[in-house]
Amino acid sequence: MSRRILDSFGLQGEAVPLEGGQNTSVKVQDAVLKPSENVRHDEWVLGIMHELQPHGYRISRPIPGRNGSFVSDGWTCSRFEPGREVQGDLEQKLRVARLFHRDLAGIPYDGFSEPDHPWSRGHRIAWQTKALPSGFPVPVRDFLAGLLGKAKRSGEYTVQLIHGDLAGNILFDEELGPLIIDFSPTVAPESYAEAILVCDGIAWQGCPLSGLGLLPDDDHYREMLLRAVIFRLSVSAMFCGDDTERFFAEAEAFGPIIEHLASFSC
Secondary structure (H helix, E strand, O other): OOHHHHHHOOOOOOOEEOOOOOOOOEEEOOEEEEEOOOHHHHHHHHHHHHHOOOOOOEEOOEOOOOOOOOEEOOEEEEEOOOOEEOOOOHHHHHHHHHHHHHHHOOOOOOOOOOOOOHHHHHHHHHOOOOOOOOOOOHHHHHHHHHHHOOOOOOOOOOOEEEEOOOOOOEEEOOOOOOEEOOOOEEEEOHHHHHHHHHHHHHHHOOOOHHHHHHOOOOHHHHHHHHHHHHHHHHHHHHHHOOOHHHHHHHHHHOHHHHHHHHOOOO
């Protein structure tokens, strides 16, 4: 970490690496610095987070550089906030997610441009605005095509900015309120964010299948759950490449959710 970067955010001291995420963040004093992968996108997102007024939760408030920008020499900076990840606890995480999305609901997203990365492509596949990549192995394409064939629009719904990766990004502290980190925005129904959160908790964090009962039992939420599964498995397919065994091992984690949804007409 160069002295010029620290000076640009008015910081002094030693840069201590932080674990988690992509292991690229460092802590300096009471601030966390993270490399920017897309300057335009980060400026837009951090501008939103800088102005957001949280109610019932915390965020890591972005720190602008001395030049007024949120990205300086390829780095972003935010206030350090204490918190630790808790596996499961879907009910409390859903409560926090709904508070966060309530505060996001009125924010215009006309200027939002989602960077092209596996997660944004996964969202587009899940919402059927992008075709399955021709490079997927045939068994993987057939499996995902089967899921997509069941994804039917359940009606009209409102879309807004949402956090598309909440399960591991809501942290807790014994004295302070819950902390939301690593805002991964996309534009979709709020219920889609809730479905991703619940599916991730069941597939990856050991939550029981009964966690689905925390969401309304109707066609709309079943559609969101199916699209959440398609999103996660589409991203998995991109990272697995030709390793079909690895893909189907990851798909197995979502198997109980898929089987549950198969008993309904989505």
